[in-house]
Amino acid sequence: MKKVIILGGGFAGVQTAIELQKSGKFKVTLVSDRDYLYIYPISIWIPVRTAEFDDVKVPLADIRKK
Numbered sequence: 659m660k661k662v663i664i665l666g667g668g669f670a671g672v673q674t675a676i677e678l679q680k681s682g683k684f685k686v687t688l689v690s691d692r693d694y695l696y697i698y699p700i701s702i703w704i705p706v707r708t709a710e711f712d713d714v715k716v717p718l719a720d721i722r723k724k
């Protein structure tokens with residue numbers, strides 16, 4: 659099985675990891691300097707206190723389990 663390393667755990671990296679993993683053709687390793695996916699679109703609500711920082715991130719470990 660081919661091995662793939664993806665750099666960055668943003669939308670692009672996570673989606674690529676999911677698709678390659680689902681294909682069953684690759685052993686995928688995702689490397690990121692954060693242990694969470696940061697959801698930028700809803701981060702706009704943090705300054706106006708409609709959302710908290712913790713509401714805007716999804717742990718990469720949770721995504722990996724799924």
Ligand SMILES: Cc1cc2nc3c(=O)[nH]c(=O)nc-3n(C[C@H](O)[C@H](O)[C@H](O)COP(=O)(O)OP(=O)(O)OC[C@H]3O[C@@H](n4cnc5c(N)ncnc54)[C@H](O)[C@@H]3O)c2cc1C
Nearest residue numbers: 665666667668669670671689690691692698699700701702
């Ligand atoms: C406030 C805001 C609102 C937005 N709203 C929308 C929207 O409504 N709709 C829309 O389509 N787009 C929106 N965007 C744009 C969207 O968030 C970006 O286009 C998208 O996040 C890009 O994804 P990416 O995976 O390429 O990069 P990023 O999301 O920036 O992910 C890069 C990842 O790489 C990691 N990384 C960086 N350097 C290193 C390193 N040296 N080693 C390891 N890991 C590293 C980072 O920690 C991060 O996890 C918004 C952006 C912002 C800032």
